[in-house]
Amino acid sequence: MASNVIVEEVSQIEKLKDVESYQLWNFQLTIMFKANGLYEIVKGESKLESMKSEEEKETWKKKDAKAQKIITTTIERKTQKHKK
Numbered sequence: 001m002a003s004n005v006i007v008e009e010v011s012q013i014e015k016l017k018d019v020e021s022y023q024l025w026n027f028q029l030t031i032m033f034k035a036n037g038l039y040e041i042v043k044g045e046s047k048l049e050s051m052k053s054e055e056e057k058e059t060w061k062k063k064d065a066k067a068q069k070i071i072t073t074t075i076e077r078k079t080q081k082h083k084k
Helices: 002-011 019-035 054-073
Strands: none
Touching (some): 002 019, 002 054
């Protein structure tokens, strides 16, 4: 169910199209990341290397993937550049 909530929240975010839309997009994503416990990962304050147990590492990886998905789905396709 939590996953459905995030999908609904993401659909409400104005997509990043250009420099003019960045400020609102960044504000909306910051709120979303904070509300979903992803902010520390996105800001680099929580790092995979600092996770001690395998369970913590797996949780971190899932949160990281969720944050990446949120970012990529809220950027206009023509604005995205593939990054490894």
